[in-house]
Amino acid sequence: MYFTNHTLVFHGGQFIPAEQAQCSLYASSLHYGHAVFEGIRAYDTANGTRVFKIKEHYERLAYSCRATSIPLAYSVQELTDITYQLLKKNNLSNAYIRPLVYAPDPMMSIKAPTSSSLFMAAWEWGNYFSNQLTRLTISPYQRPNPKSVPIEAKVSGHYANSIIASHEAKSRGYDEALLLDINGYVAEGPGSNFFYEWDGALYTAPAGNILQGITRNTIIELARNMGIPVFEEFFTPETLHHATGAFLTGTAAEVVGVASIDDHVFETPYEATIGARLAAAYAALVREEVGARATRPAVEHSA
Ligand code: PMP
Known part of the structure; x- marks a missing residue:
């Protein structure tokens, strides 16, 4: 349930009841996917409600706006203040x-908007450790070409690729897709970054052809602090045949263990993998060591 009769959202520069938030069916963003957004999480911590890496998220939103020529009327500090007020x-x-910056201009011509609107909504997202392993398949769809679109920006239109790839994987009986980049190297999931483990080290795609996840960067930092080597390098799907474990990372799902990739089933029990150790460390970090208790299993992924 995203909203009730009492839910307030931020839209048009003010807090209004969710049911009253509307936009035009002629809005350019709706027709062309030319909008940007973020996926952010707040946690109940020892120090009260804290939004994890809020500055990084809003800096990425500002970058996404610049990369798509969508004007942003709010500073990182203003966005931060609105977020805490909304909560x-x-x-x-x-x-x-979920902040969304979209172009309300009518869609009659294909051009950068002269103004933008900010919509921000929040809903409850429980504390849980993700204990469901996911079964991945290499997608026949590639991530968008970074020479066609700014792939490091979180652009709404890019998620047509994510939805199509995810749906195709599910139609073949898998839980999620693993997409390659334009050169055939493993890139990322439709809404998450990918790591694999081998010989006590972690490997993940480098920046350039992926959305550089804030969770990904946090996991790299946590791993290095724990003395685990992390290599950001290109690798082919065939490389994964010798992997001993793998996991996905993202704000919504945190760290999700991978059970298999196509026919390759990981034999090492997930609890014995680096991913499981990092999942626990991440859960403790975001909750500032408090409230990191499993209350319900992960049931859905979100971008
Ligand atoms: N890749 C894609 C395509 C995503 O949509 C997301 C979710 N934002 C991620 C990676 C993970 O990013 P983050 O850790 O910042 O949520």
């Missing part, structure tokens, strides 16, 4: 926050 007004602490 407070809705009495939320463990929550998912």
Whole structure:
């Protein structure tokens, strides 16, 4: 349930009831996918409600706006203030926050908008350890070519690729797709970054052809602090045949263990993998060591 009769959202420069937030069916963003967004999480911590890496998320939103020529009328600080007010007004602490910057201009011509609108909503997102392993398949769809679109920006239109790839993987009985880049190297999931493990080290795609996840960067930092070597390098799907484990990372799902990739089933029990250790370390970090208790299993992924 995303909203009730009492939910407030931020739209048009003010907090209004969710049911009253509307946009035109002629809005350019709706027709062309030319909008940018973020997926952010707040946690109930020892120090009260804290939004994890809020500055990084809003800096990425500002970057996404610049990369797509969408004007952004708010500073990182203003976005931060609106977010905390939104959480407070809705009495939320463990929550998912979705800011969207879209172009309300009519779609009659294909051009960069002269102004933008900010929509921000939040809803409860429980505390849980993800204990469901995911079965991946290499997608026949590639991630978008970075020479066609700014792939490091979180652009709404890019998610047509994500939805198509994810749906195709599910139609073949898998849980999720693993997409390659334009050169055939492993890139990322439709809404998450990918790591594999081998010989006590972690490997993940380098920046350039992926969305550089804030969770990905946090995991790399945590791993290095734990003395685990991390290599950001290109690798082919065939390389994964000798991997001993793998996991996905993202704000919504945190760290999700991978059971298999196509026919390759990981024999090492997930609990014995580096991914499981990092999942626990990540859960403790975001919750500032408090409230990191499993209350329900992960049931859905979000971008
Ligand atoms: N890749 C894609 C395509 C995504 O949509 C996401 C989710 N934002 C990620 C990676 C992970 O990014 P983050 O850790 O910042 O949520």
